[in-house]
Amino acid sequence: MRFWRRSAEEPEEPEEPEAPQEALEPRAAPAEGWFGRLKAGLAKSSARLNEGLNRIFTRRRLDEAALSELEELLIASDMGVRVAEEVAASLRRTRFNQEVAPEEVRAALAAEVARLVEPVSRPLVIDRERRPFVILVVGVNGSGKTTTIAKLARHYRDEGRRVVLAAGDTFRAAAVEQLEIWGARTGCPVIARGEGADAAGLAYDALLEAQKEGADILLIDTAGRLHNKAALMGELQKIVRVLKKLDAAAPHSVLLVLDATTGQNAHAQAEAFREMVGVTGIVMTKLDGTAKGGVLVSLAEKYGIPIHALGVGESAEDLRPFEAQSFAQNLVGLEP
Amino acid sequence: MFDTLTTRLGDVFDRLRRRGVLSEGDVAAALREIRVALLEADVALPVVRDFMAAVREEAVGENVLRSVTPAQMVVKIVHDHLAAILRGAESEANAEGLDLNAVPPVAVLLLGLQGSGKTTTAAKLAKRLKERERKKVLLVSLDVQRPAAQQQLAVLGRQIGVPFLAVRPGEKPVEIARRALASGKSEGCDVVLLDTAGRLHVNEEMMLEAAAVRAAVNPHQSLLVADAMTGQDAVNLAKAFSERVGLSGIILTRVDGDARGGAALSLRAITGKPIVFMGTGERVDALEPFHAERIAGRILGMGDVVSLVEKAAETVEREDAEKLTRKLESGRFDLDDLSSQLRQLRRMGGMGNMLSLLPGVGKIKKQLSEANIDEKILKRQEAIISSMTGAERKNPKLLNGSRRRRIAAGSGTSVPEVNRLMKQYQDMAQMMKQMKKLGPKGFARHGLPGLFPGGAPRH
Ligand SMILES: Nc1nc2c(ncn2[C@@H]2O[C@H](COP(=O)(O)OP(=O)(O)OP(=O)(O)O)[C@@H](O)[C@H]2O)c(=O)[nH]1
Ligand SMILES: [Mg+2]
Numbered sequence: 001m002r003f004w005r006r007s008a009e010e011p012e013e014p015e016e017p018e019a020p021q022e023a024l025e026p027r028a029a030p031a032e033g034w035f036g037r038l039k040a041g042l043a044k045s046s047a048r049l050n051e052g053l054n055r056i057f058t059r060r061r062l063d064e065a066a067l068s069e070l071e072e073l074l075i076a077s078d079m080g081v082r083v084a085e086e087v088a089a090s091l092r093r094t095r096f097n098q099e100v101a102p103e104e105v106r107a108a109l110a111a112e113v114a115r116l117v118e119p120v121s122r123p124l125v126i127d128r129e130r131r132p133f134v135i136l137v138v139g140v141n142g143s144g145k146t147t148t149i150a151k152l153a154r155h156y157r158d159e160g161r162r163v164v165l166a167a168g169d170t171f172r173a174a175a176v177e178q179l180e181i182w183g184a185r186t187g188c189p190v191i192a193r194g195e196g197a198d199a200a201g202l203a204y205d206a207l208l209e210a211q212k213e214g215a216d217i218l219l220i221d222t223a224g225r226l227h228n229k230a231a232l233m234g235e236l237q238k239i240v241r242v243l244k245k246l247d248a249a250a251p252h253s254v255l256l257v258l259d260a261t262t263g264q265n266a267h268a269q270a271e272a273f274r275e276m277v278g279v280t281g282i283v284m285t286k287l288d289g290t291a292k293g294g295v296l297v298s299l300a301e302k303y304g305i306p307i308h309a310l311g312v313g314e315s316a317e318d319l320r321p322f323e324a325q326s327f328a329q330n331l332v333g334l335e336p
Numbered sequence: 337m338f339d340t341l342t343t344r345l346g347d348v349f350d351r352l353r354r355r356g357v358l359s360e361g362d363v364a365a366a367l368r369e370i371r372v373a374l375l376e377a378d379v380a381l382p383v384v385r386d387f388m389a390a391v392r393e394e395a396v397g398e399n400v401l402r403s404v405t406p407a408q409m410v411v412k413i414v415h416d417h418l419a420a421i422l423r424g425a426e427s428e429a430n431a432e433g434l435d436l437n438a439v440p441p442v443a444v445l446l447l448g449l450q451g452s453g454k455t456t457t458a459a460k461l462a463k464r465l466k467e468r469e470r471k472k473v474l475l476v477s478l479d480v481q482r483p484a485a486q487q488q489l490a491v492l493g494r495q496i497g498v499p500f501l502a503v504r505p506g507e508k509p510v511e512i513a514r515r516a517l518a519s520g521k522s523e524g525c526d527v528v529l530l531d532t533a534g535r536l537h538v539n540e541e542m543m544l545e546a547a548a549v550r551a552a553v554n555p556h557q558s559l560l561v562a563d564a565m566t567g568q569d570a571v572n573l574a575k576a577f578s579e580r581v582g583l584s585g586i587i588l589t590r591v592d593g594d595a596r597g598g599a600a601l602s603l604r605a606i607t608g609k610p611i612v613f614m615g616t617g618e619r620v621d622a623l624e625p626f627h628a629e630r631i632a633g634r635i636l637g638m639g640d641v642v643s644l645v646e647k648a649a650e651t652v653e654r655e656d657a658e659k660l661t662r663k664l665e666s667g668r669f670d671l672d673d674l675s676s677q678l679r680q681l682r683r684m685g686g687m688g689n690m691l692s693l694l695p696g697v698g699k700i701k702k703q704l705s706e707a708n709i710d711e712k713i714l715k716r717q718e719a720i721i722s723s724m725t726g727a728e729r730k731n732p733k734l735l736n737g738s739r740r741r742r743i744a745a746g747s748g749t750s751v752p753e754v755n756r757l758m759k760q761y762q763d764m765a766q767m768m769k770q771m772k773k774l775g776p777k778g779f780a781r782h783g784l785p786g787l788f789p790g791g792a793p794r795h
Contacts, residue, residue: 076381078567081372141590141618142451142563171618173495174488181483195491228594261449263378263567265595286450289536291569314450314481 062095062105070105077294077331078263083301084294087112106332114328116297121324122306124253124281126156132164132210132218134243134250136203138236138273139257141224144285144311146175148257149219150182151311151319157186161216166206167192168199168239171223179221186316189213199223200238207246220251227272236277255308258284260291267295270303285311288318292331345369345407363396370395370414377635379598380571383605391417411636419632422600424610433464433625434585434612438556441474441520441528445553446587447546447577448561450534453589455485457561457615458531459492460623461587466498471526476501476516478509478549479533489531496620499523509533509545513553530555537576546581559612561587566599574606583607588626589615600631669765671729674757675721678714716749717757723747732761 060066067088074084090112091105126133135152137145149165156163165183167190169175176192183190191206203220210218222239225232243250256279258266273279287293287310296307307322345366367388374384391414394400400409436442444461446454458475465471475493477500479485486503493500501516513530520528532549535542550558560583562570577583586603591614604611611626721729723746728734735743735758744751 072381075375076568078569081375140565140593142453144451172488173491174484177484177487178482226590226593229592259451259563259565261563261567261569261573262565263595263599264376265378265565265567265593268594286536288538289449289569290538290572291567295567 060100062091062098062100067092067096070109074109074294077292078266079294080264080267080298083116083298087116110325110328110332112328113297113331114324117300117307117322117327118324120300120304120307121322121327122281122308123321124255124306124308126161126217127252128216130247130249130252132207132215133252134207134210134218134220134247135253135255136220136222136239136243136251136277137255137257138222138277138279139224140226140259140269143224143257143259143262144283145169145224145257146178146182146221147314148255148283148285148311148319149179149221150186150316152219153182153186153188154316155319156217157188162214163188163217163219164206164210164213164215165190166203166210166218166220168203168206168221169223170195170197170199170202175221175223182316188219199235200242203239204242204246207243207250211246227269227276233272233276240277254278254280256282256305258282258295260284260286260293260295261289262295264295266299267302270299270305274303274305279305281306281308283307283309283311283319284322288312293327294331296327345410366396366410367392370410373414373636374598374601377596377598377637378565378567378570378602379635380568380602380606382571383602386605387417387421387601415632415636418601418635419628422604422611422626422631423628424604433469434461434557436465436469436471436527436556441517441525442557443517443520443528443530443553443555444557444559445530445532445550445555446559446561447532447581447583448534449536449563449573450482452534452561452563453615454534454561455479455488455492455531456618456620457587457589457613457623458489458529459496459498459620460615461613462493462498462527462529463496463620464623465527465529466496472524473498473527473529474501474516474520474523474525475499476512476528476530477503478512478530480507480509480512481533485533492620510548510552513549517553528553537573537580543576543580546577550581555584557584558582559585559587560603560607560609561589562599562603564588564590564597564599564614565593565595566602570599570602571606574603578607578609583609585609585612587611587613587615588631591631592616592622596637597631597634601635671721671724671732671761674761674764675718675729678718678721716747716753719747720744720749720754720757732758 070091071084071088074087075081079087087109091108095105095108124135137149139145146169153163153165163186165179165188167176167179169179170193173195176195180190180192191202191209193202193205199222206220207218220239222236223232225236227233240251240254254273254277256270256273258269262269270279270282282296282299282305284293284296284307293310299305300307309322310320310327312318312320370391371384371388374387375381379387394413395410400406400413434444436444446458446461448454455477458477462473462475465473475489475498477486477489479489490500490503501512501519504512504515507515509532516528516530519525530549530553532546533542535546537543558581560574560577562573566573586607586609588597588600588603588611591597600611611628611631613623614626614631616622616624720743723743724735728739728743735754740751740754740758743749744754747754
């Protein structure tokens with residue numbers, strides 16, 4: 001549980017010195033404090049925003065021109081025009097025409113972003129009463145579902161839970177093998193059938209098996225699918241239906257995996273997956289690149305779906321809890 | 337979105353026309369609407385800026401202002417500019433696909449971010465080259481990073497009957513690439529198609545590796561595989577891949593999704609390289625030559641509307657359509673015409689299902705439901721009209737309060753419902769007048785707003 005909710009008394013681990021070094025040894029970087037890793041991941045995102053802020057605001061009056069440049073910086077984070085305008089407008093209300101230092105603007109900006117994502121910053125809570133706790137992982141092709149499952153598996157295994165993985169992607173070539181490799185690496189059994197098998201049937205078997213084995217958590221991988229394909233979304237609904245035959249409350253969590261590189265289409269994805277399979281939480285991946293994940297801010301406003309965690313790399317350790325303050329502060333380049 | 341942009345621009349130009357003079361503010365407002373539309377479609381900010389500079393003059397020029405439908409003119413100007421940029425000058429040479437004119441084996445390298453669709457695209461491209469161009473292709477995976485990535489390509493290779501270079505455990509990407517080329521030569525292959533690991537453009541080590549692979553095999557084509565759903569980050573990745581590794585073209589994937597695809601413009605503008613193919617599905621044959629027009633329309637949200645109109649046109653009976661055209665030409669539109677339109681709409685009711693097949697359909701579906709294409713309502717509205725006298729239908733001006741009360745009672749509806757219908761009618765009649773100026777062609781193109789009066793039932 002600690003992983004998901006950083007407790008106040010937990011001592012802050014020493015921060016990594018600088019982002020560029022991180023970039024030189026990216027793949028198998030040693031584990032650091034989660035915050036250091038999050039920062040390293042987000043550092044690249046914020047570097048550009050930061051640069052822009054400094055250029056705009058060093059010794060400057062917060063006038064219309066400055067505000068619209070600020071708005072553009074937010075737009076460049078994929079926040080969406082409307083929300084970026086709102087954030088800029090809230091600065092206009094409070095700071096207009098004041099002489100402002102970049103630090104000040106950044107703090108105000110971070111506060112505003114944090115305010116917007118705070119309500120959705122919620123950890124994934126595993127209800128111990130529900131065993132196995134079934135987590136269905138969904139998303140468009142290539143968003144990072146399988147890797148996210150590996151990351152979750154590693155995390156819960158480290159907590160000492162009994163985790164079972166279900167290779168529900170029976171469509172993509174070698175998807176089963178991919179999950180099996182992750183299962184072996186994280187020490188979790190993988191329940192699989194051959195390629196082309198019925199995904200719902202596999203999910204059913206997997207839950208049955210996990211129940212028999214007395215597993216704590218069942219993580220179900222699914223094939224990537226575009227949210228506008230009715231037939232594929234129907235298949236996903238079928239998976240949910242058959243799970244309910246064994247456990248009326250299952251799946252206990254439906255995680256939507258979103259790629260940070262995605263622009264405004266993330267809205268359509270969230271809407272469709274939510275409508276079809278009742279998404280209960282979001283994990284955003286690939287925040288270790290330059291993509292800023294600003295779309296989370298507008299998603300938070302629009303749908304209020306809890307955001308659980310961020311993916312910041314390709315190894316099983318690279319998952320961070322979503323935390324409004326640090327997300328916002330890192331995004332605008334402030335030290336938390 | 338196309339509708340939204342047209343409507344918003346319409347508002348701007350209406351205001352401007354009432355005053356008769358064009359202020360700086362009006363120009364700015366019109367340009368702002370275009371800018372927002374592009375940003376909402378995920379065109380990257382710096383690209384939007386350049387684009388705006390390019391269309392600015394034309395979009396607020398004399399021609400637009402004197403036009404009867406300035407908003408639509410502007411949309412057309414924007415659309416044509418978009419298409420021109422996307423099409424580019426090179427694409428004619430590439431109309432039928434990829435330039436592979438080099439000494440065989442010709443190396444083709446696929447690059448991109450994680451999860452952009454490189455491996456699937458490698459298989460699609462191999463299949464296409466094999467079947468359409470009778471090339472002997474060797475598939476090679478340099479992805480030693482992602483678990484089972486090599487196996488994925490091996491499986492796909494088997495599926496499409498294209499040989500796959502056997503994996504040697506522990507071999508580095510550059511070594512695999514060299515071996516692939518040597519093997520391609522000895523086996524007499526025409527093309528060696530190299531799939532690479534997904535990499536972030538900020539990952540120094542991985543970018544160096546990509547550059548090293550490129551140096552080792554000197555590919556005739558280095559293609560960036562990028563997702564049509566990409567947002568603002570398209571600029572960063574396009575810059576980094578073209579500067580650090582070097583690109584000759586772009587393949588846009590997941591065009592079968594409903595993203596507006598503004599990234600296409602960003603990628604094209606930043607790299608200056610043509611978009612050669614687009615991926616339109618998960619199956620190995622879902623690869624098509626890039627259609628600039630289609631993507632331009634989509635960025636503006638028009639493509640779907642056009643295809644919807646086409647479908648609608650099939651549904652509308654020929655006779656009715658001709659009658660409507662005649663009405664259009666005469667500039668008169670009465671309640672009988674509205675009644676027949678309502679009937680047509682009802683026939684289109686079953687379109688909901690068909691709609692979900694089209695890309696970008698979420699928006700339209702919403703429009704449809706917002707426009708209340710609801711059988712029951714349409715039936716009630718038809719009932720209202722049929723409770724009117726012939727004279728009233730021909731001359732709606734007759735419909736005063738007491739007549740409306742009579743009609744409401746006669747049709748089992750209410751006066752507000754009758755009023756709503758009349759408002760809808762007036763909006764449509766207004767639109768018809770404008771259509772008339774465009775002529776029948778104009779109707780074919782802009783027919784939809786006529787069928788779905790700007791949200792009339794929401795009044
Ligand atoms: N840099 C980075 N790469 C990631 C992250 N999460 C996933 N990836 C990579 O993205 C690629 C796709 O990830 P997968 O986990 O296979 O994605 P998926 O959603 O299961 O894909 P499909 O099953 O093909 O739909 C892989 O190369 C992963 O290593 C992340 O947080 N950061
Ligand atoms: Mg997967």
